[in-house]
Amino acid sequence: MRVRILLATLLWVTLGIGGVWYSATRLFAKHVEQSYHEELEVHIKELAALVRVGPGGNLGMDRPLSDPRYLVPLSGFYWQVSLDGRETMRSASMTRGSLDESVAHDSSIHHHVESGPTGPAITYGLIRRVPGVGDVHYVIATDERLLDETIARFERELVVWLAALAAALVATGIVLVTFGLHPLDKLTAATARLRSGAATRLEGDYPTEIAPLVADLNAFIDHNRTTVERARVEAGNLAHALRTPLAVITDEAERLSQDTRTADAAGVLLTQSQIMVQQIEFRLARARSAASARGPGTTSRVCEALPPLLSAMRRLHPDKTFDTSIPDGLDTTVPIDAVDLSELLAILLDNAGKWSREAVTVGLARTDGTLQIRVLDDGPGLTAKQVTEAFKIGTRLDPAMPGSGLGLAIAQDIAAAYGLTVDLGARADGKPGLEALVTIPGRPPADG
Numbered sequence: 277m278r279v280r281i282l283l284a285t286l287l288w289v290t291l292g293i294g295g296v297w298y299s300a301t302r303l304f305a306k307h308v309e310q311s312y313h314e315e316l317e318v319h320i321k322e323l324a325a326l327v328r329v330g331p332g333g334n335l336g337m338d339r340p341l342s343d344p345r346y347l348v349p350l351s352g353f354y355w356q357v358s359l360d361g362r363e364t365m366r367s368a369s370m371t372r373g374s375l376d377e378s379v380a381h382d383s384s385i386h387h388h389v390e391s392g393p394t395g396p397a398i399t400y401g402l403i404r405r406v407p408g409v410g411d412v413h414y415v416i417a418t419d420e421r422l423l424d425e426t427i428a429r430f431e432r433e434l435v436v437w438l439a440a441l442a443a444a445l446v447a448t449g450i451v452l453v454t455f456g457l458h459p460l461d462k463l464t465a466a467t468a469r470l471r472s473g474a475a476t477r478l479e480g481d482y483p484t485e486i487a488p489l490v491a492d493l494n495a496f497i498d499h500n501r502t503t504v505e506r507a508r509v510e511a512g513n514l515a516h517a518l519r520t521p522l523a524v525i526t527d528e529a530e531r532l533s534q535d536t537r538t539a540d541a542a543g544v545l546l547t548q549s550q551i552m553v554q555q556i557e558f559r560l561a562r563a564r565s566a567a568s569a570r571g572p573g574t575t576s577r578v579c580e581a582l583p584p585l586l587s588a589m590r591r592l593h594p595d596k597t598f599d600t601s602i603p604d605g606l607d608t609t610v611p612i613d614a615v616d617l618s619e620l621l622a623i624l625l626d627n628a629g630k631w632s633r634e635a636v637t638v639g640l641a642r643t644d645g646t647l648q649i650r651v652l653d654d655g656p657g658l659t660a661k662q663v664t665e666a667f668k669i670g671t672r673l674d675p676a677m678p679g680s681g682l683g684l685a686i687a688q689d690i691a692a693a694y695g696l697t698v699d700l701g702a703r704a705d706g707k708p709g710l711e712a713l714v715t716i717p718g719r720p721p722a723d724g
């Protein structure tokens with residue numbers, strides 16, 4: 277938009293200034309030429325009036341022409357009077373050369389550009405017949421360069437002024453664009469803050485033209501947040517409400533399984549109930565967290581979430597060590613709700629604690645704005661096939677270890693809600709064990 281407006285301004289200024297330059301120079305040249313010609317006509321009439329032709333054909337003058345430039349040698353202003361080639365009189369300025377007396381051939385004034393004593397000259401001539409003596413040729417000439425110089429001087433000055441005017445216009449255009457589009461810049465920045473999680477609404481005051489848009493957007497964001505919040509509470513309530521009837525069904529099925537006649541049917545009931553319990557626990561865990569309620573504008577810091585988690589893990593798995601290394605100055609801000617971040621990390625840390633032999637390490641790194649969290653353990657690890665299985669609800673690959681098989685499914689769900697990835701695989705350093713890699717895209721917010 278900015279570039280378009282500036283280009284349009286530039287084009288307009290160029291056209292306008294070009295037009296002014298063209299018409300001004302044309303007008304001025306025309307005007308100067310006209311006044312030159314008028315002046316020369318006056319001069320030649322004055323000359324014709326001043327020169328006296330004696331009866332013997334001798335030429336004389338009562339006084340010089342009123343314009344003093346005809347007296348200065350080679351000034352560019354010349355006159356010449358001749359009597360049929362016999363007698364010739366010249367202006368004092370014409371210290372060399374002569375003017376072509378054939379410019380005129382009758383009593384009206386004619387003009388041409390001829391070569392004069394000092395270059396091409398605008399030459400005026402007229403002829404008067406003196407009875408008994410012959411034709412007197414009056415010629416007056418002015419160097420053409422004087423006219424050209426005047427026009428050139430004007431053009432030079434005009435160019436300077438027009439250039440200054442163009443610069444002023446373009447500067448005004450830039451200032452207008454900068455000031456005029458400032459609210460849009462502000463809106464862009466506010467949107468960026470919203471996306472990055474630094475703000476929960478579009479902040480700032482806006483001019484009346486875009487204020488309604490901003491208000492609508494904010495209303496939409498608020499409405500969205502309350503809708504999601506309500507849905508989240510409803511889902512939690514529903515899951516919670518199903519728990520008790522399910523517990524009654526499970527109890528009843530267990531009672532029926534004692535009887536050999538109903539044992540098979542009871543077994544089916546128990547398995548299905550178990551699946552339902554897992555589903556409910558999973559949904560409840562998700563509804564409790566803010567993942568699904570996440571609006572724009574949530575952030576947390578991994579470096580703040582980790583310490584309490586690690587100390588909890590040390591208590592939960594007292595025979596394992598938990599270590600972390602956070603590079604100095606690393607921005608660990610991520611666009612994830614703090615509760616969800618803690619839950620995600622707790623799932624991975626708990627698994628690592630459960631299956632490691634002795635050590636769990638957490639590493640953080642940022643590349644191109646993407647934050648990577650690595651949870652490494654020195655346990656048995658998982659094959660690629662087992663990894664796919666492990667993410668499913670209720671999968672427990674190691675029956676010897678207590679658990680509900682929901683952890684990784686929840687982790688996957690949180691990751692999907694935030695557009696993150698959770699990958700399990702062999703450790704990058706080649707040591708035995710499992711590496712859980714969480715990749716969190718999104719640049720850190722501008723204000724950290």
Ligand SMILES: Nc1ncnc2c1ncn2[C@@H]1O[C@H](COP(=O)(O)OP(=O)(O)OP(=O)(O)O)[C@@H](O)[C@H]1O
Pocket residue numbers: 623627628631632653655656657658666667671672673674678679680681682683684685710
């Ligand atoms: N770090 C690990 N090393 C080896 N196996 C693992 C590791 N993490 C997960 N697994 C395997 O993946 C399965 C699924 O993990 P998940 O966290 O979903 O469930 P869980 O830990 O068994 O139960 P819950 O986390 O719900 O208490 C685990 O039962 C385990 O067999």
Ligand SMILES: [Mg+2]
Pocket residue numbers: 623626627679682683684
């Ligand atoms: Mg687990």
